[in-house]
Amino acid sequence: xxxxxxxxxxxxxxxxxxxxxxxxxxxxxxxxxxxxxxxxxxxxxxxxxxxxxxxxxxxxxxxxxxxxxxxxxxxxxxxxxxxxxxxxxxxxxxxxxxxxxxxxxxxxxxxxxxxxxxxxxxxxxxxxxxxxxxxxxxxxxxxxxxxxxxxxxxxxxxxxxxxxxxxxxxxxxxxxxxxxxxxxxxxxxxxxxxxxxxxxxxxxxxxxxxxxxxxxx
Numbered sequence: 706x707x708x709x710x711x712x713x714x715x716x717x718x719x720x721x722x723x724x725x726x727x728x729x730x731x732x733x734x735x736x737x738x739x740x741x742x743x744x745x746x747x748x749x750x751x752x753x754x755x756x757x758x759x760x761x762x763x764x765x766x767x768x769x770x771x772x773x774x775x776x777x778x779x780x781x782x783x784x785x786x787x788x789x790x791x792x793x794x795x796x797x798x799x800x801x802x803x804x805x806x807x808x809x810x811x812x813x814x815x816x817x818x819x820x821x822x823x824x825x826x827x828x829x830x831x832x833x834x835x836x837x838x839x840x841x842x843x844x845x846x847x848x849x850x851x852x853x854x855x856x857x858x859x860x861x862x863x864x865x866x867x868x869x870x871x872x873x874x875x876x877x878x879x880x881x882x883x884x885x886x887x888x889x890x891x892x893x894x895x896x897x898x899x900x901x902x903x904x905x906x907x908x909x910x911x912x913x914x915x916x917x918x919x920x921x922x
Contacts, residue, residue, distance in 0.1 A: 710735045710827050713756040715747040715773070716789075717765040721812070725760065725789075728816045735823055744768025751777045756784060758823050761806070763790040763797050771800045778805030782907075785826040789814075793834070802910050808832040830878050831910045861903050867921070869896045873909055874916035 712735055716722045719742075726737045739754045741747040743765045751759060759777065761770040774786050787808040788801045798809050807826050810819070811834045822832050862870065865886070872882045879893045886893075897909065906912050 708734075710758055710823060711738045711754070711756040712736065712823065713739045713741065713747070713750055713754060713759045715741045715744075715750075715759060715765070715770065716762040717742050721762075725819075729820070729823075731816070732820045735820065744770060744773030747773045748776050748780075751781060751784060755781065758826055759784060759786045760789045760823075761786050763788055763792050763801065771797065771804050774801060774806050775804035778907075785829070787822060787826055787832075789819075798833075799914070802831075802914055805907065805910070807908065807910055810834050825878070829909065831876065831908070831913065833876060862900065866896050866900050866903075869893065870900055870912060870916045871921045873897070873900075874913045874921055876913065 712729060714722050714725055714737060716725070722740045722742075726740070729735050729737055735758075738756055739750045741750045745767045747759065747761065747770075748768075759774075761774055763770040770788060770790070774788070777784060777786065785807045786805065787810060788797075788806050789810050789812055790797070791812050793811065801809055807829070808822060808831050810822060810832065814822070814834065825832060868886065869882055872885065877885070879890045879897070882888075883890045883893045897912070900906070900912055901908070904912065904915060906915060
């Protein structure tokens with residue numbers, strides 16, 4: 706029996722919230738348990754409802770989505786937050802991911818793809834819209850090139866862990882990584898856990914950003 710995924714919608718536009726809710730009602734594995742119109746409201750609703758997934762707008766009054774994401778992740782680390790916005794500004798993308806978001810998607814995403822993104826986020830997978838991924842990698846590479854020389858990548862990682870980290874930077878799932886190296890998904894999961902522990906990173910998203918910043922993409 707499939708577990709219902711509890712969703713909190715956060716957007717300052719009423720029609721957008723209602724429209725997304727109506728689309729998600731067609732999915733029998735998700736349930737919209739609440740809505741919020743700004744970052745402060747999102748924090749209050751998240752603490753009250755404890756959703757599995759939050760679809761978070763970026764630009765909102767009172768408090769923006771990036772700040773709200775950081776505060777919610779501190780209080781509810783198991784809650785997965787997907788930024789769903791019309792803004793593909795590079796700084797918003799980087800700030801959102803560093804705040805703990807597990808994805809950054811555009812509002813023109815097809816409904817079926819949004820439903821799939823929610824299901825993947827529920828399993829801990831991070832996702833970026835194709836145009837967002839390109840901008841993120843370009844921005845981080847430019848920053849790395851213009852910055853002073855950085856220390857070498859963490860040498861405590863094994864060769865296999867470095868290979869897994871490179872694929873994390875490309876947004877690959879555990880299943881895809883396992884297929885690439887002919888490993889079990891359980892083994893890949895262990896590699897990812899070791900990477901996060903040794904690099905003192907919170908999640909796969911931070912690992913991906915770390916990999917790009919250190920020239921492993």
